[in-house]
Amino acid sequence: MSVLPDRTAMSFEAWWTPVRVALIVWFIVHVVIFVSQWPAIAALRLADTDDAMRMAQVRDLLAGQGWWDLTQYRVNPADGGVLMHWSRIVDAPIAGGILLLRPLFGQPLAEQMVMAIWPPLHLGALLIAVALGYRHLPDRRIAFAAPLYILFCGYIMVQFRPLRVDHHGWQIFLAMLILWQALRPASRGAGLLGGLFAAMLLAVSIEGLPLAALFAGIAALRWALAGDAADRGRLLGYMAGLAGGAILFQFATRGPPGLAGTWCDSLSAPYFAAFVAAAAGTAATVALRPARPWQRLLLLSGAAALAALALVGTAPECARGPFAALDPIVEQYWYRRVLEGQPIWASKPHDMIYLLAPTLLGAIGALAAWRRCDDAGGRRQWATVLIALAGAAAVSLLVMRSAATAHLFAVPGCAWIGVRLWTWARGMARALPRILASLLAAATLPLFASMALALPLGWVFPALKPVDERTAASDRPERQNCLDAQGIAALDRLPATTILAPIDLGAPLIFWTPHRLVATPHHRNKAAMADTIRVFLGDSSRAEALVRARGATLIVVCRSANDFTQYRKARADDLAAQLYAGKPPAWLEPVPLGVTTGLEVWRVRPAGS
Structure with a gap:
């Protein structure tokens, strides 16, 4: 009679796996998050400009823009648009979800639903990866506890909140997948998967390069110290996955032009040269079969140096970082x-x-x-x-x-x-x-x-x-909602044109309106960004020349925005200060929106009028 309760208890205990616990914790927490975030979800209050631009990219893709064409044509139209450094890997699940829901709910509601649902779903995938990865540690209890600890990491959770559709969540998720493979028992397959995940991380953001190199170093160190076949297979697999995967993901998301181009802020030919050199150097080291750890370390260090030379030799400018040319x-x-x-x-x-x-x-x-x-x-x-x-x-x-x-x-x-x-x-x-x-x-x-x-x-x-934010904000004008529904509707009623606005306002206007923007906060558009800042910091005549050269017919500002406040305080007589004081130069005329809103709009008068 006592066997049945024992078996029931054992079966119940066996049911509680780390993955199931992670999913239960995830579900409970996200019920709370959705309830607390519902006002923001309903109003589509985006907390970051990159989320707005990401959705603009997805909309263009669904509207027929080519999969391999990542140009944002509504930004800096005078120069033919801006080739974004982002990846279709991030766009794909968002676009797929909208395609799935659009026939049932229409485009606007489908977008809103996907933006609300996808980041939490992505967090669920992260918690599963955490449970699977950390179960390889000696204390199995950590795999049960780790998902709960993730939920108390504010810098992680903020990247998976509803409406947060940019690529930062992908960076965290792929980093966990790489570590998972590094903790698995050594094998060529674990190394290959780790290298492929590292390559995907680099395709999403080149900021992952130090992390990809770090795990290559871990795999190399393990083989150099132990010298066994399993660690050798892991190292070879990782380097092959990294080099081959980088080329594969680049071709899949950018096509042939992506393989030949040179960019320091995203995967491109110089990085491929470095990865191939590192993989070839590693393979040559393994083929030599060095017997002693110091020999293996020395030869692998040579392979790393060869990779660095390949990168710097093909693109010396990349050694200064992606923002050096600003x-x-x-x-x-x-x-x-x-x-x-x-x-x-x-x-x-x-x-x-x-x-x-x-x-x-x-x-x-x-x-x-x-x-x-x-x-x-x-x-x-x-x-x-x-x-x-x-x-x-x-x-x-x-x-x-x-x-x-x-x-x-x-x-x-x-x-x-x-x-x-x-x-x-x-x-x-x-x-x-x-x-x-x-x-x-x-x-x-x-x-x-x-x-x-x-x-x-x-x-x-x-x-x-x-810092007491109330005290810190005492010298700022009263905060206004510059992207309220009334203001957006009023802008929508104006004929589509090119707008020059403070940089931080650019991406939200791209998301909410059909207008084109001279600049948004994305560094590849550096010349138009510089011109936009000079417009607001310059005197009237210089500002007018830059505005007309960029083809803008409207200037739109938010009086309480941080960047506009910074511009108007830089010089007492610059254009931003004039607009804030309600004294625009003669070449601008106010455009009444007919509603109470934080936005202010001026039209550029025809030349010579």
């Missing part, structure tokens, strides 16, 4: 204000705690797990996590938006500490110590860990307290 005025008034792309020391002191605390806690946990692990295979797994975390953390110091990947790799270390504390707490007999120990375990969740560190530091060091 006009100084664009760098000053736009690029330096994009905080997510700046080094961590450009952030506010309080924000630095939230950027660094999860990474530091994860490193401490992973190091402790490595030291306490008795099994050599388990120590190698934790060493892999440690090296991946160290590399991602180093990148995040230079580019703040990379903190999400660092936090992703910090999760197993944080969870290792949390699981041990939780187990310790459950074993306590007295209630009060058990509650306190449980709270300590909860404090290992990244968000709570950051808060637990920020609060006492703020007491001791007032400079680390959060």
